[in-house]
Structures are given as C-alpha cells and as structure tokens.
Amino acid sequence: MTHTVPPFVHLHVHTQYSLLDGAIRIDALLKRAIDFGMDSVAITDHGTMFGVLEFFEKAGKAGVKPIIGCECYVAPRNLTDKTPLDNKGLSHLVLLAENPEGYRNLCKLATIAQLKGFYHRPRIDKNVLREHSKGLIALSACLHGEIPRLISENRLDEADDAARTYFDIFGEDNFFLEVQGNGIHVQEKVNKALLDMSERLSIPLVATNDCHYLDKEDARAHEILLCIQTGKTIYDPDHFRFGTDQLYFKSREEMHNYFGSYPGALENTVSIAKRSNVDFDFKTYHFPKFETPSGQTAEEFFEQKALEGYNQKIKRIKEKNPGIDESQYKERIKSEISTINSMGFSGYFLIVADFIDYAKKHDIPVGPGRGSAAGSLVAYSLGITDLDPIEHGLIFERFLNPGRKSMPDIDVDFCINGREEIFRYVVEKYGGGEYVAQIITFGKLKTRAVIRDVGRALDIPLHEVDAIAKMVPDVLNISLENTLKQEPKLRAIAEKKPEIDDLLKVCSVLEGLPRHASTHAAGLVIADKPLVEYLPLYKGKKGEVLTQFDMKCVEKIGLVKFDFLGLRNLTVIASTLSRVAKQGGTVPDLTNINLDDPDTYRLLVSGDTVGVFQLESSGMKDLLVRLRPECFDDIIALVALYRPGPMESGMIDDYVERKHGKKEAKYLLPELEPILKETYGVIVYQEQVMRIAASVADYSMSDADDLRKAMGKKKPAIMARQRLRFIRGATERGIQSPKAKTLFDLIEKFGGYGFNKSHSAAYALIAYQTAFLKAHFPVEFMASLLTSEIHSIDGVVKYIAECRHHGIQVLPADINESDKEFTVIGSKIRFGLVAVKNVGEGAIEFIIEARKEGRFSSLFDFCERVDLKKANKRVIESLIKCGAFDSTGANRAQMVASLEDALDYGQRIQKERADPQMGLFKTEGVGQDINLPKMPSMDEWDEKQLLAFEKEALGFYITGHPLTKFEDLLDKFTNANTISLMEKNDGEIVRVGGIII
Template identity: 70%
Template sequence: MPGFVHLHVHTQYSLLDGAIRLDPLIQKAVGFGMDAVAITDHGTMFGTIEFSEKCQKAGLRPIIGMEAYVAPRTLADRTAQDNKELRHLILLAETDEGYRNLCKLASIAQLQGFYYKPRIDKAVLQAHHEGLIAFSACLHGEIPRLILSGNLKAAEDAARWYLALFGEERFYLEVQHNGIPEQTTVNEALFDIADRLSIPLVATNDCHYLEARDVKAHDVLLCIQTGKTIHDSERMKFRTDQLYFKSPEEMTAFFGHRPHTIENTAKIAARCQVDLGFKGYHFPRYNPPGEERSAEEIFEEQVRSGFEDKWRIILQKNPDAERSRYLERLDYEIRVIQEMGFSGYFLIVSDFIRYAKTNGIPVGPGRGSAAGSLVAYCLSITDLDPLVHGLLFERFLNPARKSMPDIDVDFCINGRESVYKYVVDRYGGGEYVSQIITFGKLMTRAVIRDVGRALGIPLKEVDAIAKMVPEVLNISLENALKQEPRLAEMAQSKPEIGELIDICKVLEGLPRHASTHAAGVVIS
C-alpha cells in the first residue's frame, strides 16, 4: 500500500498561526520515510521557494499549495458577515500551469480581495483553476460548514459545484481525525457524499505544529496573533491537541477502515510535478522601443562606446596607460558576459544608473566584487578603474563557475523613490516590477515580551527578564541562558518563568509580520 503523505501543513509562513519551521519539518518527513510533503499556508505562498529548495536538497518532492480563503459572495462584498463566513479551500499545484494559477490566486487575494484576510471568490477560482487539485479543507471549509449547519442538501450541491469545476480526480473531500466532536459528524457526512457522488476522499491532519508537546506554544502563538492572553475566555483557540505532524502509522490507524483515504495522499503527491525552473536564470528582456538589434549587439556597442569615453579619463590620469592591455581585458570580459547570457542584465543596471545620474541623484562609485569589472566601469555602473586598483574580474564573474552577477548599487535616499518609479514605468509597470517582502521575526527579547504578555505575566517582570538577555547581535535564547546565569537560574527556580522560556524556545525566530524590504526590487 502506498505510504501516507501530509498534504495539509501550515508552516511558519502562516504568520502567527503556523509554528512549523521548515528545516525540522523536512527532517521529520524524511525520518518518517516520506518521499514528499506539502506546504499549504493560509492565503499566501511566502515560503514556496525556500521550502522547495530545502525539500529538493533533502530528497523530498515539494508539494506546493495554499489554503485559500474563499469569500462567501464576491470580492466586492466586504461586511462583517462576509468576514465571518469566510471559507477555506486547499489548493495544490499539480502542474506548472497549476503553479502559475496558484501564484495568480495568491496575488489577486492580496491585491484585490484583501479584507481582514487575503481572499478569492468563486469567479476568480473559475478563471484560474486549471492544473490545480482541490480539497474541501477543514471544519472551516464550505462543505463542512454547511454540514454542521444541518444543510446537507446545500453541502451536496457545493460538492457537485467543485467536482464540476475541477473534474474527477482533481477534487477531494478531506477527512481528518483530530478529536473535535464536530469533525466526526463532518466525516460521516463526507463519507456518505463521497459514496453517493463518487468523489474521492483524502486524509489530512491540518498540521499547525510539529510535535504533540508544542500544543501549548501554539496556543500562545494564537494569543500573540489576536492580542489576547491564555486566561481570556473569549479568544481564538483550537479545541484539540491533535494538530501536529503525525506519523504515517498514526494516520493509518485512524483511517484503517477507509484505506483509500491514506492511499490517495501518495497518489496525489506523485501527480504533483512542478518545475520551478531553478536550473536556469530568468532575466527580464532589454527591448528599447524601436530597437531591432539583439541585447548582445546593443551591449557590445555600448561597452565599446563607453570605453572610448573612459579612455580619455584614463589617459588624463595616466598618460602611459597601455591601450592594448585594456582592450585585451575588455574583449575577455565582453566574451564571458555574452557567453553567460548576462548582456541584458548589464544593460538594465546601466540604464537605471544612467537615469539616476542624469537626474542628479547621487549614486555610489561601486561596491563589492562588481568593482573588478572593466565592463561595469565602461557602462558607468561603477566609477572605478579595476586595472589601476589591481581588481580581478574573476572575483565578480568566473567562467569556470556560472553564477549570477551581483552588482551592489547605492542610491541616495533623496531620489531613490524616483529611480524606483522610473524602473516600474520603463520595465512594464506593477505587473512586472515589484519591491520584495521582508519579515519581522520573534527575536529573543521580543519573543520573551510577547510570550510573557500572552501568559499574563506582569509586564514589569517580563521586561526585567527580557533585559537580562545580553546585548549581543542576533543572540539566541539558548546562548543567552548560557551567558547570563541569572536568567538560567530564574528559569529553574520559578515554574512560570521556566514555562515562559520553554515556550519561547519553540517560537523564537518565527516570522511575526510581513513588510516591504527597504531596498530589494524584482524586475521580471
């Protein structure tokens, strides 16, 4: 019988909801003998690339997915009731087209559908469902919600709608065993619907934390998310301690009477074959309006023209400079850059630097290994003559080891926004140019304060504990306990502080919120 594969997993990128770190998750999956594992974070694909790379290094097949929030009506409807009736839906990318559609759905959810949560609606789903496999999700899914409301006819109609949209073997009714009484009711109804409508079933566990013992830490994480304490009676709380990354044996024991629910997990995982294109480079095209020449031709022409301009400056500083030495170096660099396929990259970087300089925006003279390139100097990307300073081109680009060129560019803060706007306008608008994301994390002092607040420990006491952490950059809690004996002693002598520290160890370093990176920009 095919083994079980977890296909409903919330990682650290289900912000302040998932407490599963990627490295321990992958280690656990490998330890269980699984050949694949999924990532299905709430409404986002933040962790997709990191997850995929780490899975592949570990010999696991990454299953790329998302637990989408589906609006009960349309994206235009934004009332308290619409938010209250938000439905969940698991979506997995089966093909490359499915992955592209999943990206579109995640983007639409954030940019057009955001209302408390990143949402899609059924119209959006109809437009971008190809290549995706869907599950009916947890108790917050549309079909389970209708079952629990007693409207079995509507639940069956909803199942028929999803089946008609996704097709046979691409829509599954999702069953779980999590100790919640309502889940048993839902499972029985789903078994009945599956039998009558011939819809396949799949078993999942809606994993939110890695180990069973992490349930208290996860409860505290939810308190941090909602600004509550564990003592608040009216707060968001999971009514089970079963949402951990269970072993195949545990899952098989729960669903032994319906073995196909287990078998289907492996069959689905085997069908999910997505190539994220890690083996090649994907550069934006450099196509000036009305220009018919190739990027390689434009590149070489601009470099050689730029060299003639720089040569006059070089001779002014050093009348004895050997032109043949410079031309030999220039020919070599041009050949390497063109053979590596980086001509367009240099032209684009040169273009927005030229814009900045033309518009009086200060630009740094050159930093890092790019200062070793004569081509960069000729294109005015840098202002440093590498031959004068004895700088090696191979430190920047080595023909023996193909890797991305890394050009560090510094713009003055007064004018940087103008450069960004130029790049957006010049290279396709917001559909093709974007600032990148960054994550604030629960670092050592911050996690102590957040967890302490959630546990209801007096603020003054929590603040005193946080201030015991040594003033060392990026110090971990583990190292803080070693370096500060008072902290370790307090954790041992006071049970409530010991619990605080234990929970902090589980949550430390998890992403707390997403924001816009101060400098990173992607041109696609």
C-alpha cells in the first residue's frame, strides 16, 4: 500500500495480555501494522509484560520493529501504603524500553509492582521510578494518568508540578506528554491543556490512541470483555465501560487527520521508535550455580560424585550378575562425564541430584525416571534414575546429543503429597524469589468457556447458554468456527434467535483470549543471577513467585527449567509400603525388586490390572491377555506400543503374532537381528532406529539422534537429505542400494511410530512395581488406591468394585474405627471418614482426638465428647446416614430422629464443662443434673431408603445396591454398565439396564 502521509508509530497498545481488557491478538496487531505501512509498533499492557517475548519474536519474523513497553500503575504516595484512599489516586504511566538497560529496569519495576506494591493492582511509586529510570522513555498516559487526571479536575498547578517531577525523573528527551483522539469529551479539554503545558514547560508531545481492540466494530465485544472482567452484565447501568468506540488501531491517515496541528506529536512517535532498541539473547544458557565444598569446581565435584555413585552401582550390578562385562560400564561412565562437563551441564546434574537426594532422605517417593534421562549412566549413578541403562539397552545420545547443544531435560516424578516440600527446599537453597521462580501459564477463553462468559455478560438465561455450550463437540481445542460447521442445530438456532446470533458473533471476537494467569503445574526455573536481569516476575494467587513469561519463552531466553511432576501412583506405592509395615509384614525393597516374580506375571497375563500404573484401561487389559508378558522387556514394549500410531498401523497385531510364533520374525539384513530380536523384528523404539543407522549406515550416535528427531518432525526436505545420507552410508558398507532404500523406507514408516525406550522402561518399572504390590499385598494396595481417590466418587466406586471382585470386604465408615483415610483391618478395609460428604478434616481430627479417651458408646456419648462447633448437625447426620454410628447399637432411623435431642444434650454438657466456675470444683459431676435423652423405639428404614441415604452421604452405595436383585437379568440382557460404557467405541451398539428411582 502506498501512503501519502508521513509515518506514524502506535506507542500505546493493549494486547490480549492486558487480561480481560485488551482484545488485540499479537498476530493480528502485526498484520495490521504491516497493512498500515507501519514499520514499528509497541505493546504496553497493563501492569505486566506477559506478552513481551512472544511479541518480540513474532514481530521480528514479520519484519516489524518491536518496541517493549508497559503501562504501569503509580501509587500517589509510597507503594507500601495500602490505605483505601490510595487506589482513588492510582495513576497510569506508559514506560518504553529504549535499550537493554531500560528493558532490565522495566523488568525490575514490573516485578516490584507485583511483589512489593500489589494492592488491587500492581503498583510502583515515584521513588522506585527514580531508582530505575535509566533507559526508559515515559509517556503521561491516558485520562487515568496523573497529569491528565489533575487537568480534568482543574488542578492545573498540580498538573504542572507532576509534569516537572516526571521530567526530572526521566530527563530531557525521555518524558513526553501524551495526547489522544479517543472521542471522549474531557479528552479534548486535556489535549488543549497538554498542548499549552508543552509550550510552557518545553516538554514534547506524543500522539497515541490507547488501542484496546483492533477494529472500531470490536468496541462492543470489548465492552462485554470488561463485563466478564468485572462480573457485570452489559445491561447493568453502572457496568465499567470506556464510553467510546475510538480505542482501535487507527491508520496513519486517521492519526494525521486528528493530530496534524499538534507540533511534533506525530513525528515524535517515529523518533521514539528509532531510539527504542532492545534485543534478546537466544543463544546463551544461564546455568544456575551449584555451591561445591572445599573450593572444587562444579566439574570436579560432579565427576567425583558421579564416580562415587558409579562405584556403588557397579558393585550391586556385579553382585546380581557376576559375569558382567564391566569394561563397557567403565567406558560409558567416562564418556558421559566428559560429554556433560564439556557441554557445561555439570551444575545442572548436581542440582537435580541434590533435590532428588533431599526427597529420598525425607521419605518423599521419587519416580525411577521419566523421559530420555533414564538412558544416562551418570543419572543412574547420581541416583537421579533407578534403571541400569546398559542392562536395558538405553542410549545416552537419545538424552544428550553432543553434536547439538540443547538443554538436558530431566523431568522428575514425585509423590503428589511431597511435591510442595521439594518446591520449598529448592526455593530456600537456591536463592529464594530472586533466583528461583515457578512458571506462569494462562487459562484461555476456549469455546465453551467464552460462550458461558459472554452469555452471562449479555444476561441470557443460564439454561439457554448452557444448552448452547453443550452443543460444542467434545473435541480437544475445537474452535467456534469448526463447531458451527459440525453442528447444524447451532447454526439453525442462531438464525432463529437474534440474541444467540449476537452471542456467537461476540464469542468469535473474544474466543481464545487469555482469561487468567495461573501457576504451571510442574515448571520451576533457577537462574545464575537475579531473575529480573532476564525477565519480570509475578505474584501468584498463593503468594508464590512466578515468571511473567510462560515455559516456552523462559526456555528461549536460556533460563534453565526443571519439571517437578506429581504422580499419584508413587503416592499409592508409598502408602502401600507404609500399610504393609503397620500390619507387621515384610516391606519389599522396590529399588532392588525381582523383575521375574511369577505371581506378578500371573496377574499381568490374566489382565487383572485395575489400579496398575499404565496397564488398567480395558484396551491394555485385552492386550495383556493376548500378549501374555513373560519378562520385563515385554512390559517395556507394552508401554511403548499401546498408543494410537502403533494401534492404527497394525504394529501391535504383528508384534503379538511374532511373539507367539504365528508369524516369523524376519530381518532384512543380518545386522538387524541383534537390534530387533527383543521386539521380534518389529521397530518399536526410537533407540532401535538410532542403532540401525549406526550399525548399517555408519552414523555416529549423535548423528543417529538427528535422524530420530527428523523422523519425529516429518519435514520432507530434512528427510530427503537423511535418505541420501543413509543410503550412501549403507552402500559404502557393502549393502546393495535397493536393500538400503527398502530399509530406509521401513524405518521411516515404522520409526515414525517409535517410542522413547528410556521413558517406556522407567514407566514399565512403576507398572511392574504396582502389579507386584497388587499380587502380594492386595488389601494394603487397594486401601492405598481408595485413599488416593478419596475425593473422587467415580474412583472410589471403581476400586470398591475391584475389592469385591477379589473378595476384599470394604467395611462402612465407623466413628470408633475409621481413620481419616481408608485403613487396613486384617484382611478387610475400613472406610475413611474424609470420603463422607460434609465431613471436613477439622471435624475428623476432633473425632479421632476424642476417641482416644475410649470408644463412643452412643450418639449421646459422641455429642457429649466431640466439639459440636466442628462436628455440627450436618456432619453428624451424614455420618449416621452412611452407617458410621451403626456400631453403637441403635439403628439409623432412631439416631436421625434423636439427633436434635442429642445435640441439645451435648451442647448443654459442653457449656457446663466450659464454665470457669467449674474449675473451683471437681469435674466428675459435670452433667449430673442434665437428663440423658432416650432413644425412640422405631424400626429401621427400609432398604430403599437406607441405600438412598447412603448415596446422599457418600455419593454411592456401600452396603448394597438397588440393582443387586436384578443381577442375573442384567447379565443376560446387557453388554455394558456405566463404567465400561466410557471405554466403548463411538457408534458401538450397547445395552445398559437400570431402575427408575
């Protein structure tokens, strides 16, 4: 497009990262800037810098110069002064980074605002502005800026003083008075005053438009976005709005038409853009420092610890396999240590080993490995993983490629209950909130969510909005556009009902915008110096320190992230071992477990794997029965094979038939047999592709990893180069070209489905451990499973059914025997009190404490001894209805009928006991003058009522089931139940049975 007007640059723009306020997507912003002939553009989101790196990268690719900024909130007094009056005087101020120092100062200001000055909004003050002003250009902002607000209130002398203060803070040429053409009446008055102030005080003007949405037509959608933010409807007379439709991304022509007579206001946007030069270093890793003892370097200490660990491991390996060839271990450990040190990763390994060691010493279960790290002998030696990589044929280069410097990625699974303690340890040891932070993530206005949010803002009846939201197909990340294509009913409703048509049009503008910031479930970053030197920080809802950049952006600027994942199954394993110990059993050492246990394989072959990690889905159970695993390698293969690609390609059928001799295992070349023999000639693992490339085509392991990576990306140009390289290497080793081509075709086809064997082996070990525990300690294992799902009705129902299948009786909750969790009572399991609805942990603690004085003999005894402020009527009624008071002798109907009397009796006793006057006398006679109520004589509820109340209290039935009497009929006429229904294929014909209650 040819432009006849001079250039202009937008310096005040709110993107999608001004959460629930900005509605401009970064991609659309850059496209519009290009369309308007603007070679530069700024982003200035409210109080945060969430989108800075995404904007910087995308702008660079689009050929637009990015200007990094933020619209800050300035407190009228000290940022620590959080009196309510402060927010009335909260002022906006636009800050732009002129250079790298300015970027760092902007990060520091955004961080201070979050961590020290937050009060409804992230705030800074003029003192910290003065301290961190270098390299920053400031604009006086919108009508909420201090100077425009004072002008609008006719406090002109104070406005002059404020302007002089900002001019003094930022210096000549770095503070500008911001004029806007936003269509708001008072803005005209402010603009004239700013023009006059500019002439009087010699402070330059700059024109902006405070852009919040891309097009003028989006103003209404933006107003609705503000309603979502404030929880109001658009029809609420006092809902927050801007009162104009002019805050869109205006063209050069529009800005020149409005501000052509304002001296320098337009030209200054261009000069500021030229002066703003910030860059990011995407090539340098910023490794955290590990403090070593005795003045050793990190490399020296790393080598020492790795060799110490290796010597311990090799001793155990030799005890287990006396004839082992130790030379390959020695060569491997030496090579890995050298590679890790040369790549500068020694400190990283020491830190990971340190927090894993802390976890193990504090009885926090740690997974045996995750991902490709299980392929490292150093990781095994340092205690990071629990698998011998040489024994299981795992490759170091799959984890760390010496020919391609990229960060090692050691993800660690921890017991869910101990993960937070590990977070705290790392934060305390490695520098607190300055050097360590969790990583931010953003929840988005996805299709269903945006329909519900916009529907509320438009005040459409909830049932109508819910019906529309439920029409969205249950497809991951489906868009509104695709929903309308797939759902003709929705299109028809929109055509008939204008309000629904309006709803969907607004949703199409707002869909996908970030809705809120939250804490990433696993990510943690540790830096070599204060994080604000690299990025701004944010305060999470629980007060935790977060990065303002998401995980991808954190990695791109070279910061080192660690993933601490919570794995429920580790909690189940630890709980099972604890229960075995409490029962006086011999606790197995799972780190040195027998991988050839016959009872475990009998369980696996039978498909009896409910509760077994990775192996409990109906499809996996069927595969177990078909495959009949006989060794640990079979379990590794199962974990790798049970995925959509292998299932759809026929690989699984091929593997099963070859294992059982129904199909011959053929090898295209003799060199392939030692590599593929463990999987009967089928390429199952990525590591097999790497070994084939090395053995057949003379690839180094580093180059073979490049081939593996290329297969995963499936980029034609890269694969074409790899094909030529592979065929050339194979033919040079004497393999005929046609066979080389056929082999490459084979590995390209099946290698694309290949899975990371290191990860499969690590997770197969957890699968085996859980199967072992189920086979040998079924009661303790099931009690642990039930406890792990104690807050999930579906989970508890599933595992109670499994207990019944194995003849393990699950006893109802009992006020005299139940603990908080499910407990083992001999060969039975006692229900946990936490699983009872309305019964909180506080009430349970008081019940258990009172029970130490002796069993509860009756409902009245319970109400006398337990604090009724904690265990109130609602709590006790739920306990009665689920059967927890059955052991006291009365029936449930009697106890519910007596509850009011029991509560009154207990409260009177407790009141008398609490009377300070009683301290003057013996307390033995407390309550003697209060008559013990009598339990009414009445029959128990009938079975239907009894079960209904159980379901009310628990969410499911425990002592029976309404369908039990129809069991034979259901077996005869149905082929599914409510659990198996979830695992049926789409379109499959099913028959279920039930009763109307």
